[in-house]
Amino acid sequence: MAVPSSFPEEVLEHIFSHLTSPSHLNAASLVCKSWYAADRYSRRSAFVGNCYSLSPRALVSRFPNLRSVEIKGKPHFADFNLVPEGWGGHFFPWVRSMSTAYPWLQEIRLKRMVVTDDALELLGRSFVHFRVLVLAFCEGFSTDGLAAIAANCRNLRELDLRESEVEDLSGHWIGHFPDSFTSLVSLDISCLSTEVNFPALERLVSRCPDLKSLRLNRAVPLERLVSLLRRAPQLVDFGAGAYSAELHPDVYSNLAGAFSGCRELRSLSGFSDVIPAYIPAVYSICFGLTTLNLCYVTVQSPELTNLINQCPNLQRLWVLDYIEDSGLEAVASTCKDLQELRVFPSDPYNAEPNVFLTEQGLVSVSLGCTKLQSVLYFCRRFSNAALVTIARNRPNLTRFRLCIIEPRSRDYLTLEPLDTGFGAIVENCKDLRRLSLSGLLTDKVFEYIGTYGKKLEMLSVAFAGESDAGLHHILSGCDSLRKLEIRDCPFGDKALLANAAKLETMRSLWMSSCLVSLGACKFLGRKMPRLNVEVIDENAHPSLRPDDCLVEKLYIYRSLAGPRFDMPGFVWTVDEDDSGMRSSSIHVSS
Amino acid sequence: MGSYDKDLNLEATELRLGLPGTDQPEPTTNIIIHSNNKRSIHQTKEEDQEGASKVAASKAQIVGWPPIRSFRKNSVQPKKDRAGTEADVSGIYVKVSMDGAPYLRKIDLNSYKGYDQLLVAIQSMFRITIGRYSEREGYSGSEHAPTYEDKDGDWMLVGDVPWEMFTTTCKRLRIMKGSEARGLGCGV
Numbered sequence: 001m002a003v004p005s006s007f008p009e010e011v012l013e014h015i016f017s018h019l020t021s022p023s024h025l026n027a028a029s030l031v032c033k034s035w036y037a038a039d040r041y042s043r044r045s046a047f048v049g050n051c052y053s054l055s056p057r058a059l060v061s062r063f064p065n066l067r068s069v070e071i072k073g074k075p076h077f078a079d080f081n082l083v084p085e086g087w088g089g090h091f092f093p094w095v096r097s098m099s100t101a102y103p104w105l106q107e108i109r110l111k112r113m114v115v116t117d118d119a120l121e122l123l124g125r126s127f128v129h130f131r132v133l134v135l136a137f138c139e140g141f142s143t144d145g146l147a148a149i150a151a152n153c154r155n156l157r158e159l160d161l162r163e164s165e166v167e168d169l170s171g172h173w174i175g176h177f178p179d180s181f182t183s184l185v186s187l188d189i190s191c192l193s194t195e196v197n198f199p200a201l202e203r204l205v206s207r208c209p210d211l212k213s214l215r216l217n218r219a220v221p222l223e224r225l226v227s228l229l230r231r232a233p234q235l236v237d238f239g240a241g242a243y244s245a246e247l248h249p250d251v252y253s254n255l256a257g258a259f260s261g262c263r264e265l266r267s268l269s270g271f272s273d274v275i276p277a278y279i280p281a282v283y284s285i286c287f288g289l290t291t292l293n294l295c296y297v298t299v300q301s302p303e304l305t306n307l308i309n310q311c312p313n314l315q316r317l318w319v320l321d322y323i324e325d326s327g328l329e330a331v332a333s334t335c336k337d338l339q340e341l342r343v344f345p346s347d348p349y350n351a352e353p354n355v356f357l358t359e360q361g362l363v364s365v366s367l368g369c370t371k372l373q374s375v376l377y378f379c380r381r382f383s384n385a386a387l388v389t390i391a392r393n394r395p396n397l398t399r400f401r402l403c404i405i406e407p408r409s410r411d412y413l414t415l416e417p418l419d420t421g422f423g424a425i426v427e428n429c430k431d432l433r434r435l436s437l438s439g440l441l442t443d444k445v446f447e448y449i450g451t452y453g454k455k456l457e458m459l460s461v462a463f464a465g466e467s468d469a470g471l472h473h474i475l476s477g478c479d480s481l482r483k484l485e486i487r488d489c490p491f492g493d494k495a496l497l498a499n500a501a502k503l504e505t506m507r508s509l510w511m512s513s514c515l516v517s518l519g520a521c522k523f524l525g526r527k528m529p530r531l532n533v534e535v536i537d538e539n540a541h542p543s544l545r546p547d548d549c550l551v552e553k554l555y556i557y558r559s560l561a562g563p564r565f566d567m568p569g570f571v572w573t574v575d576e577d578d579s580g581m582r583s584s585s586i587h588v589s590s
Numbered sequence: 591m592g593s594y595d596k597d598l599n600l601e602a603t604e605l606r607l608g609l610p611g612t613d614q615p616e617p618t619t620n621i622i623i624h625s626n627n628k629r630s631i632h633q634t635k636e637e638d639q640e641g642a643s644k645v646a647a648s649k650a651q652i653v654g655w656p657p658i659r660s661f662r663k664n665s666v667q668p669k670k671d672r673a674g675t676e677a678d679v680s681g682i683y684v685k686v687s688m689d690g691a692p693y694l695r696k697i698d699l700n701s702y703k704g705y706d707q708l709l710v711a712i713q714s715m716f717r718i719t720i721g722r723y724s725e726r727e728g729y730s731g732s733e734h735a736p737t738y739e740d741k742d743g744d745w746m747l748v749g750d751v752p753w754e755m756f757t758t759t760c761k762r763l764r765i766m767k768g769s770e771a772r773g774l775g776c777g778v
Contacts, residue, residue: 080654085685085694137659163659348656349701378656405656436657462655487654538691539717 387421450477
């Protein structure tokens with residue numbers, strides 16, 4: 001059958017521009033050279049899941065016309081203090097390459113990266129059409145960098161700093177948005193610790209008619225919320241700052257009035273230190289709420305339950321364990337559209353429970369909320385029976401993260417390990433993509449995971465397992481695995497080396513406080529040139545240690561870029577020349 | 591690497607159920623700290639049998655567990671009791687450096703209930719021993735002494751002031767080594 005030999009490139013590119021999924025585009029680019037070229041020139045957005053998997057130069061050379069880039073840096077366990085300061089994840093090399101290659105760049109989204117003020121200044125100067133900046137869980141910049149963004153990005157629509165660590169030098173950066181600037185759609189400054197200049201913020205909100213999402217920080221007091229809400233009744237998403245004040249009837253009625261004017265509100269968050277008496281001020285808009293984030297709300301179960309009962313259309317609920325089992329029963333009977341539930345611990349370091357939140361709360365929700373897909377649940381004890389019940393109630397779960405606070409906790413009813421329970425989760429929930437384990441677990445649970453977890457993409461394991469067989473089950477069985485993070489498990493060389501090829505099919509593997517030896521790391525690094533095998537050793541040069549010495553922390557990821565150049569002194573990689581270990585600047589023979 | 595497959599079907603006799611084989615500093619070192627209310631916490635191997643209190647102490651010492659983001663830790667203050675009394679002092683996240691070590695750590699002071707837990711955690715984090723504290727002589731018995739910079743910019747020895755005052759005034763921690771440490775102990 002004759003294939004048309006000349007199909008106009010422009011038509012191909014036009015067709016490809018309608019394919020949004022990167023995996024579809026990747027597949028299309030492999031068909032033939034002209035399709036590869038068409039994809040190359042028409043690709044408008046790129047997702048770099050690991051900033052060290054390729055160099056900035058490689059990205060700009062492969063895709064010369066990007067408008068939107070998303071990059072992730074540090075490993076997930078950096079959130080829990082397991083990655084030392086200075087590890088890496090630097091944004092500057094990326095913005096430097098992109099500043100010359102992508103004059104039309106519009107959107108940058110970063111997660112867990114180190115972003116400096118210099119980088120933000122370069123960003124502001126380089127991209128005339130810049131619209132969206134999301135800095136999630138980032139660090140390294142100050143309010144001076146934000147001032148540069150405000151001053152230079154004349155078409156900015158979205159500035160989202162969610163949970164980043166910002167050096168808060170001054171609140172005046174917000175005044176650097178020029179008076180002619182009116183394009184803001186979304187602003188999230190909830191992570192800032194000090195006050196922003198309030199009059200400047202008010203003026204900004206007043207002159208941006210398209211503002212849909214506004215998340216304030218704790219330093220904005222209650223009384224000032226009224227003024228902002230009145231200026232932006234079109235808001236869809238609102239994060240209140242601190243909500244604490246002495247109960248004052250005028251303030252209360254103003255607040256209630258202001259909220260009732262916001263008919264489009266669908267998402268609420270913030271309300272740190274809220275006094276229960278102020279909560280009903282939001283009741284008028286609760287019916288329309290689809291997202292409610294009460295992570296900073298430290299009121300007790302009865303008030304939380306009253307609030308939940310006002311919200312029958314809730315799809316996403318994040319709450320502290322103050323909600324207790326009784327509050328979750330209310331969720332189960334009221335929130336029939338609930339898709340995502342996260343319950344965080346209010347007092348995680350106390351062995352004694354401070355609230356009446358048990359497995360029963362989650363069981364209730366799993367029964368009553370038929371659309372529930374995503375769960376994150378912290379509690380102090382669990383049973384296999386409850387896990388089996390949850391699995392049978394909710395086979396449509398796609399994300400399940402259970403954290404039983406005490407490591408290696410047994411089934412509190414039978415005193416057995418929790419293998420059966422988690423096994424039921426992976427067996428019943430056939431579309432499960434993300435799983436976090438806790439409690440006492442033997443190698444058996446990993447056998448279940450390897451057998452049934454065929455769609456599992458991300459797995460977090462802590463204080464679990466008995467032998468290398470556990471790790472072997474995961475690596476040999478989980479066909480879709482992309483990210484694996486393990487801490488304090490007796491997994492070692494055998495399973496790792498037997499499954500070395502698997503590691504090239506994954507984004508990354510983190511192992512800390514396990515039983516992997518330095519010799520195995522060197523061996524893996526030599527044999528697998530497309531893997532970066534990085535050993536984190538904070539105490540001494542690994543070359544001074546014998547090969548059978550266990551490594552404290554290990555991060556392995558596939559990369560087209562080879563070993564990175566910006567490793568700090570405590571990160572070591574295999575030296576190709578002499579099989580020793582080296583850091584970025586120092587070469588020491590073993 | 592193929593030969594490794596065969597071994598996996600055997601019981602890995604060299605591995606056993608329980609903690610990995612690396613040195614895990616258990617919180618059994620002897621530390622006596624006198625805080626302002628003269629509470630003396632003395633942990634010995636014999637007291638390991640007191641499960642609950644030891645569990646409470648050891649939970650603060652596992653780095654990164656439970657897996658909660660520090661941002662959240664800083665922001666949520668657990669109520670003291672269910673009657674809804676005032677919450678604790680807000681979480682304080684400070685950097686900890688050690689002389690000679692090229693890296694920093696960060697800890698949340700609010701996750702520790704007192705000096706004893708804090709010091710055990712620091713010793714575990716940096717793999718060092720910190721000596722015994724006395725008001726007169728500071729930390730004796732090891733090379734290291736924990737110091738902190740307070741709100742006025744002065745460097746103080748950890749343990750000199752009551753715990754509550756320490757958590758509200760500490761800006762950052764520094765583990766000093768050698769003579770500088772001993773000098774601080776005498777001079778303060």
